[in-house]
Amino acid sequence: MASRSREWLAIAAVVAVGLVLSFAVTERYHHRVLTLVFLWATMGLAWNIISGYAGQISFGHQAFFGIGAYVTVLLAAKLKITPWLGMLGGVGVAVLAAVLIGTPTFRLAGIYFGLATLAYPLIFRIVMDYLGYQEVAIPMMREQPGLFMQFSEPRYFDLLALGILAATLVLSRIIETSRLGYSLRAIKENEQAAEAMGVDSFRCKMIAYMLSAAPAAVAGAVYAHAILFVVTPEAVFGVLVIVQTLTVCLVGGAGTLWGPIIGAAIMIPVSEILDTTVGDRLPGIQGVVYGAALMAVMMYAPEGLYWRVRSMILARTRRSVGAARPAPTAAEVHATTPAVPAGARSVLMDVRGISKSFLGLQALSDVSFDVREGEILGIIGPNGAGKTTLFNVLNGFLLAEHGEVHWLGKSITGLQPHVICRLGIGRTFQVMRLFPHLTVLENVMVGAFAHGASPDRARVSSLAALDLVGLADRADVVPTGLTTLELRLMELARCLATRPRLILLDEPLAGLSTDGVELMALMIRRARAAGVTVAIIEHTIHALVRLADRLVVLDQGRRLAEGLPGEVTRTPAVIEAYLGTRWLARHGAPQHAEDLRP
Amino acid sequence: MVASELTQYVVTGLLVGGVYALMSIGLALIFGVMRVVNFAQGDFMMLGMYLTYYYAVVLGIDPLVGALVTIPPFFVIGLLVHRVFLARVTGGGDPNREMDAQLILTLGMSLIITNATTMILSPMPRAIRTTYATRAFAVGPLLLNQARTYAFFMALLLAAAVYVFLTRTDLGKALRAAADDPEAASYQAINVRAMHGVAFGVGIALVAAAGGLLATYYPIEPNVAVNFIVLMFVAVVLGGLGSIPGAFVGGLAIGLVQSLTLLVLPLQLQNVGVFVAFLLVLYVRPQGLFGRRARTV
């Protein structure tokens, strides 16, 4: 696609500009500034992989930077190993550290994760001082300077730094366009929804973390040789490193590979210019001006310069005019229930004796039923009956205390949500869980990735799913502009993109007008006709009565009734649950289900 | 190890922790209500130390009292800083995106405050000479440094006052409502933005007071914050974000761990003990000691 190759061209252009600058600049000090820009941009890009793309804000990325620096320098100083090889050692140790740090720490969310990651470089700093490495001067190798990454010509440092920047840009872009990239963005936007769409979020985060540690280590190694000449724990494990990284990324804009480049290209020269022009003569003023610059940028472009400029350019959003509603086909209008009688269908999911309590409140009590292939099963009950809790158990978000769930004969009790998704059970949510900064198409693609599709195949099958629900024309819009109906349709499409055999729909009709309800019902029937079994939670009976083949009624965590809609709605116990004993006593069993409006 | 020696370690740790605790409450309040990570928190503490110094040296007010007197001016400063700068980038509803902006914003503030102070007041360290900084209360075999003991009790008092304020007064309850659920709070006619301002003001005032108490035994210079800022954040997260009692306990815990670590690790690795303990607590209780478990589906 044109926009994709455009990105690669832009990357090539940036590298070309870097090359030109390396050769155009003559003064030694200016070369140093250029090297610093490239190095901090690289570090920013590395941070961006885990913190920008995956949304796991790390305050401890300098751990890898410092590991790269120390391993390389110590190998050179003690064992005379060339840093070109030593760097690989640094990367290896850093990636290992990423695994060791990430494994226990990914369980933490938000700023807990961020500060836990900070603890590690702080510990490393103290340990390095303790081991006697408080000042490791890089020994000057006059005989073989190139072999030891010691260039008297500063241009070579520029080129080296530019090289690792280019490599990290390429890495970032590959991640962006790969399945991993979509999964990461989904995790960032809404981790639980991502899990429900089949994304193994732990694995994705870990891969991202490892991929982000490697360039950070390389940046650290080169920084030690090109900039510091003496490695101290403060200089490579210290807070100033992460502060510089954050500055570069957040001023430029997180979550995009252009952010760190823009941030570094602006803030580092500004800082150096301030040092040069006023700092030496009026020490301290450069800190004040730089701080003011940071504040100014954040007040006027809080999301970062890249996003700000981009949203200005794209300001003519596609706030579309009312879209045409997909109309039911003639065949669908006249469709009756499928030929196979309900009782003869095979059992897909067998729920046996599920019980779940929260803090002493019994949410579910010995609930059993089955879901049969090709049916539309309605699960109804008054508010607080435990319906959503039931779905959360079925789908893996909650662990039941008693009971089992069997899928196609095998137990799925206690499996993780993304595993359950890949086994063929899809889910939508009562409170819609969108990925708000991804387009509609990208939202659906996250689901399509559940079956290992490549980005291209995922795009194709996602468009097909959108087509099915009539949202194809909304593919490139972000969800914030959509109506409730359109959002629910999108969620349905996303769920269908995971190619499920069974979908669990949690109150898909809530908040819709009569027309909307009609349309959703049509879509649900379409899905069933396409071979997907449906289990729906609703708490208004009359909507489901015409849609569902069978109903299961829950009340206060117990299964109250099960059977055909007509029967169930006349069961006194059910009526009592919805309308109360007094109503029942006064009115008796109703003739029509429509009368059962609580 | 003799029991009295162990007790001395515990007591020393608690006294050190008391002032950490007060420093951290301000940060916890700001984070709890506004979800703002205030990089400049330590620098406001530093300014509080200078103001207390001024009170002591020019006006002759004992720093223990001076610390309290920093509260009103810093509350006002906090309100203004929020109004002019922070309100622009926070309170909009998307905490993820906002975190980025306010991190850098407060970082910028920190740079300005430290450098301007260095330029205007000079980097020469200053100190308030108190008699009680070099005297100890002898309680049996234990020695309790007088300055730190006074500071500890003042910190406890202030923390209790904050707690009462948050739980018993209408304004405090409104603050907590704004923290818990800004949308619902606004439906109850609570001006969430104003609440943020109040939270920031109180948070800054508290850390300034902590600085004043610190100044009874610690020298004052523009970069003093760097010695404490990490510990402050660790205390807040350890206690559980948004929990005021949690931050207080977190601060005490850090002081305690720092002291008790010396029983097992060499002095050089003292803070390693703190960070390892921090990690262990988080791994076992990801929401911190007093934090609320994140909502599930």
Next chain:
Amino acid sequence: MSLLARAVTLALALLLALPVAGPPPAVAVDDVKIALVVPLSGRWARQGQLKKMGAEMAIEEINSQGGIKALGGAKIVLREADAGDSVEKAVSAAQRVLTREKISAGIGSWLSSFTLGVTEVAERLQVPWLTLSYADSITERGFKYTFQTSPVSSAQAEQALDLVVELAKRNNQPIRKAALIGDNTAATVFFFKPLREKLLQAKGIELVVDEVWTPPLPDATSIVQKLRATQPDLVFYGATNFPDSIQVLQKVKEFGVKTHIQGVGAWLVTPEYVKTVGKELLDNIQTVVAAHPLKGQEELVKKFVQRTGEPFMTQDPLCSYAHVWLIKEAAEQAKSADPKAIRDALAKIDLTTGPAASTLSPGRIRFDERGRRIGAVPLIVQWQNGEPFTVVPVNLATRPVVWHK
């Protein structure tokens, strides 16, 4: 983007396009430029400013006395660059100042890690560099352009121990137990190492307390508790971070520990100590330094005090004062302002007269092939009634030593 933001972006873009340096004040073409790379902002700004004061005083003296005679009365000009508070900034400052103009020699940078980085730049750019840093590592790299005028830490340890033991013996209070307490900064580490490993043992002194901490120190109780329990006769004390050192001193007073404190380094004799802990607490505390006003330098000290308003003169300004004079002498001998020539002159200099030689004990300046000053000896300085005085060696002392337990 709002108008203001656009204006800001434009301004930034223009700045980027401009050539980097703002024009320095007008100088005559043949002026001799000396670089001073020290922290002038951030955590160590105070120390850097003190160094700058000393250098400026020397320059003013030299210029008013006719400049560098061998170069036709050329004046000396100071080019200071702010090393800030990170190695990156320090090395950047050095690069910046050494490439912007022709610099004949440089001085700096206070923190040994900064000095290591800065001297590497100076070595590559072939500009001679003078430093007062004590760390052994500074001159163990095979550099040709680095000149370390202070005795190195390990040598200081040996000499200081001899001096103190001698003093104690003369006062009938022989040293039997010693303590080492300090932080893990390079100079302290290099000083303590030989003491711990062999020197104390060689003198039959028992090491009873060995406590090293990573700055910042949260609380001094455990350390001073140990001192109180073991009652050493001598405490070597190396706390370069000001709040840390204050805490230990205060705690020593609080616990009533009576011992002889022997500081390691000039950080213990800055004026701020008097204002913060008071002169009573400081009385009789000694410290080992590389330089301090000696007998015969009273005029110099008076002049410094008048110029700067500082209560007294200490190692940092004194050394940069001496360094500037030393460079002047080298330039005279080399008859050139060329950095290489000055370097060669320094390498073979043998100076016994002039302000530089009279400042650096024992009054003779010669460098070995590593760049270390041959025969450099440390001084012992003692606080007496709120002011520090050189007490050892006795022939250079400005006050007699006071010794009591």
